[in-house]
Amino acid sequence: MRAADAVMECLKAEGVDVVFGLPGGANLPTYDAFYDAGIHHVLVRHEAGGGHAAEGYAKATGKVGVAFATSGPGATNLVTPIADAMLDSVPVVFITGQVRTDLLGTDGFQEADTMGITMPIVKHSFMIQHPLELPRALHEAFHIARSGRPGPVLIDIPQDLSRADIGYEPVTEVSLPGYQPTFEGNHKQIRQAAKALAAAKRPVIYAGGGVINANASAELTDFAIAGGFPVTCTLMGLGGFPGTNPQWLGMLGMHGTRTANYAMDGADLICAVGARFDDRITGKLSEFAQQAKFIHIDVDPAEISKNVPAHIPIVGDARNILAKLLVEYRELEPDASRMEDWWAQIERWRAEYPLGYEDSTDSEIKPQYLIQALYEATGGDAVIVSDVGQHQMWAAQYYHFDKPRRWINSGGLGTMGFGLPAAMGAQVGLPDQVVCAITGDGSIQMNIQELATCAQNEIPVKVFIMNNGYLGMVRQWQELFWDHRYSHVDMGQFPDFVKLAEAYGASGFRFVDKNTLVEDIRAAIATPGPVLADVRVTREENTYPMIAPGAAARDMVG
Amino acid sequence: MGEPGTKELLSLEELNAAVGLRTGRKHVLSILVENRPGVLTRIAGLFARRGFNIETLTVGPTQDAQVARITLTVDGALHPIDQVTKQLHKLINVLKIRDLEPNGTVSRELAMFKIAAEGPARSELLEFCEIFRGRVVDATRRSVVIEITGEEEKINAFEEVARPYGLIEIIRTGEIAMARGRSET
Numbered sequence: 162m163r164a165a166d167a168v169m170e171c172l173k174a175e176g177v178d179v180v181f182g183l184p185g186g187a188n189l190p191t192y193d194a195f196y197d198a199g200i201h202h203v204l205v206r207h208e209a210g211g212g213h214a215a216e217g218y219a220k221a222t223g224k225v226g227v228a229f230a231t232s233g234p235g236a237t238n239l240v241t242p243i244a245d246a247m248l249d250s251v252p253v254v255f256i257t258g259q260v261r262t263d264l265l266g267t268d269g270f271q272e273a274d275t276m277g278i279t280m281p282i283v284k285h286s287f288m289i290q291h292p293l294e295l296p297r298a299l300h301e302a303f304h305i306a307r308s309g310r311p312g313p314v315l316i317d318i319p320q321d322l323s324r325a326d327i328g329y330e331p332v333t334e335v336s337l338p339g340y341q342p343t344f345e346g347n348h349k350q351i352r353q354a355a356k357a358l359a360a361a362k363r364p365v366i367y368a369g370g371g372v373i374n375a376n377a378s379a380e381l382t383d384f385a386i387a388g389g390f391p392v393t394c395t396l397m398g399l400g401g402f403p404g405t406n407p408q409w410l411g412m413l414g415m416h417g418t419r420t421a422n423y424a425m426d427g428a429d430l431i432c433a434v435g436a437r438f439d440d441r442i443t444g445k446l447s448e449f450a451q452q453a454k455f456i457h458i459d460v461d462p463a464e465i466s467k468n469v470p471a472h473i474p475i476v477g478d479a480r481n482i483l484a485k486l487l488v489e490y491r492e493l494e495p496d497a498s499r500m501e502d503w504w505a506q507i508e509r510w511r512a513e514y515p516l517g518y519e520d521s522t523d524s525e526i527k528p529q530y531l532i533q534a535l536y537e538a539t540g541g542d543a544v545i546v547s548d549v550g551q552h553q554m555w556a557a558q559y560y561h562f563d564k565p566r567r568w569i570n571s572g573g574l575g576t577m578g579f580g581l582p583a584a585m586g587a588q589v590g591l592p593d594q595v596v597c598a599i600t601g602d603g604s605i606q607m608n609i610q611e612l613a614t615c616a617q618n619e620i621p622v623k624v625f626i627m628n629n630g631y632l633g634m635v636r637q638w639q640e641l642f643w644d645h646r647y648s649h650v651d652m653g654q655f656p657d658f659v660k661l662a663e664a665y666g667a668s669g670f671r672f673v674d675k676n677t678l679v680e681d682i683r684a685a686i687a688t689p690g691p692v693l694a695d696v697r698v699t700r701e702e703n704t705y706p707m708i709a710p711g712a713a714a715r716d717m718v719g
Numbered sequence: 720m721g722e723p724g725t726k727e728l729l730s731l732e733e734l735n736a737a738v739g740l741r742t743g744r745k746h747v748l749s750i751l752v753e754n755r756p757g758v759l760t761r762i763a764g765l766f767a768r769r770g771f772n773i774e775t776l777t778v779g780p781t782q783d784a785q786v787a788r789i790t791l792t793v794d795g796a797l798h799p800i801d802q803v804t805k806q807l808h809k810l811i812n813v814l815k816i817r818d819l820e821p822n823g824t825v826s827r828e829l830a831m832f833k834i835a836a837e838g839p840a841r842s843e844l845l846e847f848c849e850i851f852r853g854r855v856v857d858a859t860r861r862s863v864v865i866e867i868t869g870e871e872e873k874i875n876a877f878e879e880v881a882r883p884y885g886l887i888e889i890i891r892t893g894e895i896a897m898a899r900g901r902s903e904t
């Protein structure tokens with residue numbers, strides 16, 4: 162069997178039901194194998210689109226996403242999705258073609274050192290040096306991508322090696338002596354944590370994307386409800402705890418709610434689960450949650466005490482640990498009344514600082530209202546995929562996510578252009594769900610070519626452009642921190658998105674009136690096939706509240 | 720301090736102070752890795768990316784052909800070293816890491832000194848060489864090459880001594896280290 166056909170067998174053995182890619186010279190053998198392999202391949206229009214689609218698929222389904230590209234420019238076009246998957250811990254296997262082994266190192270046509278370029282941004286990578294290594298490398302790649310802290314794994318295959326004739330035997334077990342992620346949390350530490358929580362008077366649970374990755378939302382929710390703890394999530398953790406539950410404080414961090422940030426600031430014990438104390442969460446680190454002790458649950462030991470020293474570290478799988486923590490906590494029969502004052506304080510914050518904005522007095526659509534209208538039109542039940550900018554923060558604030566994997570966005574890298582292809586990937590993974598992309602007039606143009614992919618393959622994503630004519634988030638910073646000097650953020654009204662949608666074979670809409678917006682959105686969602694809706698919103702609206710750069714979380718503005 | 724992301728000017732002193740926070744005692748890390756291409760690049764890249772400076776680095780085979788040992792010394796405060804070893808552990812090809820305790824470790828480095836040492840100064844230099852248990856491995860009328868083995872400090876000391884005699888060049892291997900006693904490094 163040809164090595165390229167063995168690649169197909171490996172993909173099937175790994176249960177891959179779709180791959181996203183674009184062929185070229187160096188992966189012609191692999192594409193020849195795709196011809197009759199019976200694997201669903203989606204031909205994207207740009208490799209970055211393919212990479213983000215694989216991420217969107219992975220985030221929506223919890224399965225490993227797969228993206229293919231050729232050597233040189235194909236591979237370098239994957240750099241952004243690889244970095245994105247690294248920072249958000251997304252399990253994706255990237256398979257690139259490479260020039261023939263006799264050309265390696267000679268600056269051959271379309272040669273780039275893909276391994277070297279991507280080394281700092283992968284969880285692991287393989288350069289195939291002998292065709293017989295290929296099946297094992299593939300299975301190891303899937304294992305590494307999905308286990309422990311998930312992440313991107315790259316396999317670079319020289320063209321001639323994929324033409325080699327090898328026998329294929331399924332690899333059933335991988336052996337990676339240097340890679341043994343911890344799954345079970347240390348029992349003593351779990352008991353310690355339960356005790357600390359049972360004694361805490363002002364506890365907060367702070368959950369991140371790790372809860373989503375570990376499929377631990379149910380366990381987190383059970384535990385938080387049983388303990389009566391207030392819960393906040395990071396941008397990546399939204400949906401890990403129901404956004405309509407009374408114990409929900411809202412998102413925390415730079416554009417989180419005051420209640421969530423104040424609660425962190427006033428807490429005596431913070432239980433971090435699958436979260437990494439990023440600078441967008443802590444604000445000024447030296448003034449972050451100064452009264453608190455920290456329990457830190459994470460599958461990656463390197464996250465423990467990286468930014469904030471943990472008093473009780475627990476390394477392992479969040480789902481496993483939270484289930485045990487609940488048992489231990491219950492056994493202590495803690496007295497819930499110890500938190501009464503704390504909850505009273507939280508209620509005061511909530512009453513005093515609800516999320517809000519000043520609505521327009523005419524028919525103008527406020528950007529926040531667009532999200533509220535989308536929430537209403539979808540009954541809160543859509544998969545929302547966001548791009549990067551103000552619209553992302555408003556979507557995170559105003560769409561209340563009750564379930565995991567309903568909120569997909571680029572958090573760590575903040576990649577404009579993520580939204581449309583990721584929505585496409587999510588829709589392919591969840592064909593029966595309504596998948597809506599919320600994007601900006603800037604972000605959408607960074608991967609808009611994937612509308613053609615959606616149209617050709619009948620991938621019915623509904624894209625809503627929150628069109629403010631600006632690189633809005635940058636404009637906001639220039640307004641607030643750089644004396645209103647708007648330097649190169651005004652994009653005018655180019656292109657005409659409705660015409661563009663039609664040219665791509667999608668349905669185009671333009672919405673300008675808030676009074677009909679909910680109905681308009683419903684109609685757009687009911688339209689078959691991909692939809693691109695240009696929603697004109699207030700041009701200069703700021704995302705609030707906000708922890709100003711370098712400020713302490715308690716000094717939120719707006 | 721110029722706050723991140725704001726237009727406040729950031730002085731060079733502030734930048735330097737932020738970097739200066741990281742220095743501390745010397746650490747010797749003994750790392751067992753899978754003997755594969757690219758592993759050293761991964762390790763070197765990790766250090767560069769996380770802002771750590773490798774002071775010395777040696778790589779060599781072990782008794783197991785599949786496994787190589789990297790010994791490297793780093794200057795760092797205790798906490799970031801902990802971060803570095805944790806990050807190193809995340810590399811799939813890294814099998815084992817020991818942050819060797821200076822007291823529980825024997826360490827050696829080999830250095831070669833090329834020194835001009837012409838005329839009567841030469842015999843004086845050779846006396847020093849003997850005191851340091853060095854060996855002359857090459858000599859011409861205009862130069863000698865002396866080999867010294869020992870701990871880093873000893874080699875530093877010999878350098879001091881040799882300098883006035885017309886030091887032409889020094890080549891050092893970097894430190895290797897082994898845990899004392901029966902246990903494996």
Ligand SMILES: Cc1ncc(C[n+]2csc(CCOP(=O)(O)OP(=O)(O)O)c2C)c(N)n1
Binds near residue numbers: 577603
């Ligand atoms: C690839 C990339 N380039 C630049 C940025 C910096 N950036 C962050 S938000 C933003 C503006 C995004 O504009 P738009 O998509 O219109 O969203 P808005 O903020 O207006 O809602 C920019 C340029 C980025 N995050 N990603």
Ligand SMILES: [Mg+2]
Binds near residue numbers: 550601602603629631
């Ligand atoms: Mg915009």
